[in-house]
Amino acid sequence: MKELRLMKGNEALAEAAIRAGADAYFGYPITPQSEVIEYLMANRPEDRTGMVVLQAESEIAAINMVYGAAGCGKKAITTSSSPGISLKQEGLSYIAGAELPCVVANVVRGGPGLGTIQPSQSDYFQSVKGGGHGDYKLIVLAPNSVQEIVDFTRLAFELAFKYRNPVMIQSDGIIGQMMEKVELFEQIPRVEPDYDWATLGRKNGKPATFITSLQLQAEEQEKVNLRLQAKYREVEKNEVRYETYKCDDAEYLLTAFGSCARITRKAMEMARDKGYKVGLLRPQTLYPFPVDAFNKLAEQVKGILSVEMNAGQMIEDVKLAVNGKTKVEHFGRFGGMIPSPDEILNALEQKIIGG
Amino acid sequence: MSENLIKPENLVYKKTDAMTDRVLHYCPGCGHGTAHRILAEVIDEMGIQNETIGVAPVGCSVLAYYYFNVDMQEAAHGRAPAVATGIKRVFPEKYVFTYQGDGDLAAIGTAETLHACNRGENILIVFINNGIYGMTGGQMAPTTLAGMKSSTSPFGRDIKTMGSPLKMTELVAQLPGTYFVTRQAVHKPGNVRKTKRAIKKAMEYQKLNKGTCFVEIVSNCPSNWKMTPVQSNKWMEENMFPYYPLGDIKVPEEK
Amino acid sequence: MTEEIIIAGFGGQGVLSMGQILCYSGVMQNKEVSWMPSYGPEMRGGTANCTAIISDEQISSPVLNTFDTAIVLNQPSMDKFEDAVKPGGLLIYEKNGMTRKPKRTDIDICAIGAYDESVKMKNTKVFNMIVIGGFLKIRPIIDIENVIKGLEKVLPERYHNLIPLNEEAIRKGMEIISVEHKLN
Numbered sequence: 001m002k003e004l005r006l007m008k009g010n011e012a013l014a015e016a017a018i019r020a021g022a023d024a025y026f027g028y029p030i031t032p033q034s035e036v037i038e039y040l041m042a043n044r045p046e047d048r049t050g051m052v053v054l055q056a057e058s059e060i061a062a063i064n065m066v067y068g069a070a071g072c073g074k075k076a077i078t079t080s081s082s083p084g085i086s087l088k089q090e091g092l093s094y095i096a097g098a099e100l101p102c103v104v105a106n107v108v109r110g111g112p113g114l115g116t117i118q119p120s121q122s123d124y125f126q127s128v129k130g131g132g133h134g135d136y137k138l139i140v141l142a143p144n145s146v147q148e149i150v151d152f153t154r155l156a157f158e159l160a161f162k163y164r165n166p167v168m169i170q171s172d173g174i175i176g177q178m179m180e181k182v183e184l185f186e187q188i189p190r191v192e193p194d195y196d197w198a199t200l201g202r203k204n205g206k207p208a209t210f211i212t213s214l215q216l217q218a219e220e221q222e223k224v225n226l227r228l229q230a231k232y233r234e235v236e237k238n239e240v241r242y243e244t245y246k247c248d249d250a251e252y253l254l255t256a257f258g259s260c261a262r263i264t265r266k267a268m269e270m271a272r273d274k275g276y277k278v279g280l281l282r283p284q285t286l287y288p289f290p291v292d293a294f295n296k297l298a299e300q301v302k303g304i305l306s307v308e309m310n311a312g313q314m315i316e317d318v319k320l321a322v323n324g325k326t327k328v329e330h331f332g333r334f335g336g337m338i339p340s341p342d343e344i345l346n347a348l349e350q351k352i353i354g355g
Numbered sequence: 356m357s358e359n360l361i362k363p364e365n366l367v368y369k370k371t372d373a374m375t376d377r378v379l380h381y382c383p384g385c386g387h388g389t390a391h392r393i394l395a396e397v398i399d400e401m402g403i404q405n406e407t408i409g410v411a412p413v414g415c416s417v418l419a420y421y422y423f424n425v426d427m428q429e430a431a432h433g434r435a436p437a438v439a440t441g442i443k444r445v446f447p448e449k450y451v452f453t454y455q456g457d458g459d460l461a462a463i464g465t466a467e468t469l470h471a472c473n474r475g476e477n478i479l480i481v482f483i484n485n486g487i488y489g490m491t492g493g494q495m496a497p498t499t500l501a502g503m504k505s506s507t508s509p510f511g512r513d514i515k516t517m518g519s520p521l522k523m524t525e526l527v528a529q530l531p532g533t534y535f536v537t538r539q540a541v542h543k544p545g546n547v548r549k550t551k552r553a554i555k556k557a558m559e560y561q562k563l564n565k566g567t568c569f570v571e572i573v574s575n576c577p578s579n580w581k582m583t584p585v586q587s588n589k590w591m592e593e594n595m596f597p598y599y600p601l602g603d604i605k606v607p608e609e610k
Numbered sequence: 611m612t613e614e615i616i617i618a619g620f621g622g623q624g625v626l627s628m629g630q631i632l633c634y635s636g637v638m639q640n641k642e643v644s645w646m647p648s649y650g651p652e653m654r655g656g657t658a659n660c661t662a663i664i665s666d667e668q669i670s671s672p673v674l675n676t677f678d679t680a681i682v683l684n685q686p687s688m689d690k691f692e693d694a695v696k697p698g699g700l701l702i703y704e705k706n707g708m709t710r711k712p713k714r715t716d717i718d719i720c721a722i723g724a725y726d727e728s729v730k731m732k733n734t735k736v737f738n739m740i741v742i743g744g745f746l747k748i749r750p751i752i753d754i755e756n757v758i759k760g761l762e763k764v765l766p767e768r769y770h771n772l773i774p775l776n777e778e779a780i781r782k783g784m785e786i787i788s789v790e791h792k793l794n
Binding site: 023024026052054056057064066067069072074076090091094098199200201203204207208209210211216 | 375404405406411417418420425426429434437439440441444445449467470
Binding site: 117177180259263265269341 | 642644670671673
């Protein structure tokens, strides 16, 4: 039976993690995502499924606990918000380098520095371009509703294990804090890991397993990088996800992700009411980016406005995707400010339709 | 193969199965090899080779996972106790140990070390203290003695500006989460035997779920101390032991 | 039908839970709903507000600048949100503690003495339920039975004995709300 609930995005993420059969959560409180660990602590998943929940002494410790559990083949997750995610970058680089599966959620707030606790999308570069050192990629999912928080949490674990790669759920203060109706999926049982890459304890007659991201010889490290790159090409081939609204007859295109896409959709409806043929493309995966979808629409529309709660980050990927075929402009509010539909419509008229 | 030539009753020495056949990369005279060996022997003697997961640090023993014939994870610098926490929490029935040097455990990983001990994680932490950064070429460690020269304290450690050598082991002994805390050495046969007994006790305590066991091994670094192995052991006895006295610091109360 | 509501007041007046109760009630009536709190430093005392949207259609933006209805429970909230009501919209204000009357003439304006009423009922905790009652009297977008069902969802079981009191408060609010300015 479908289970319908009214939930906050952060709580829904926690509940979805339990139901996805997660084995462990390690985290550290930070606004605006503390409800994740609060919900987990209150709901005692150790009694429901045997899932471990631990408040770590720091973001750094939390991501390294995830590393340890993931190295044992377990489904591990941590969540934080921007300043905390910066602290986790070292761990993410090691996890990507050691090819371990895990899920990390960033409920983004305004930066730089301590910034503000209000919603933002200014961590796009950090998530998509690799915030830690080295040539690595996170698979980045951008939910735009509480329902997608639930669905993407489950999907994140699936992708993490399919590719043995960290998956980032890029939420923000709006999606994390708002309440909406959600349909929860049924409990997926936790499984005992049986992977040859995991440290499960040595098996008789087999050599011991070790997990590392270190190669002393450059030749060997290049091979590791080539293997990673081949994996990323597979991800790009298989895992692109996006949604389009009213793009069939569109002369102008709006694009936005996450919560900002909700506001932009309202602006699109207002533009349609004014008689403009406007469509909306919403990337659901920020990496891999929907390059082909943009490229195709670029041949149809007279211009694209990338609406972001940042100073212009996704626009760089949009420009690369359309490769000069059409005009691409950016409109953004940042530092925790949220654009209004009127502002977006105004920017569309100024920069794209009239420009 | 040679084993087959020797009748079991004549066998006086056998390499433990808990170590691989790889040749250790450690410098001649370094204590790491002995420390590895006795930890591996304990694992072998307890028959827990398939039940043990180790965590290697960053430092000279970064490649420890090549030498221990048990499943291992290589942690980022200082994060071994957090990684070990992650492992132990999802595999509470496994034996989990970290093997860390002074820079890893007492500088960049101080927070992870103290908090793992404070939570009383049921793991064994083996702490090799030689008062210097070996792998990176002899820089000052948190445990470098006052006045001791290193490449980043070329005129000797000035405690006024560089702080005093950190007694990590005494520090963690204060925490209710630790169960057994001891400081040993591996430079003489008697010390080797004592250290092995300590490690064995610590591993056995892990079954009791009573808290963190912490074994410091005061060791030498002939290469970066710029001494012969023999000189370095003598220097260690004369300079390190007075500041880092050997012996048990916290022992479980006998019932 | 889409009703976009801002509810604002002091922390402790039950501002956030009012929005949640309206949304739960909306779910009970098969509506689409969204609730978005202000979660700034306001959380720690001072003013708090939340946006509640109840609609027959899928809700696009959960964050709004203008509203169909503003429910303001203190003077700073009236000052901040009076101008955010769409022309033809509704402003409901709590009488207690206000230093001025609303100035807008292009919207409906209602006043409610929910605080005084809650004192009369000897339970100031039902203050926000009285306000909800007043709102539903003017904008009957949700049936009272569904509000009760919503309350059953929100409240932990041990507080279910308080539901009749809350129902009484809602009905009281419906009685005491007064229209101060009505368009056309």
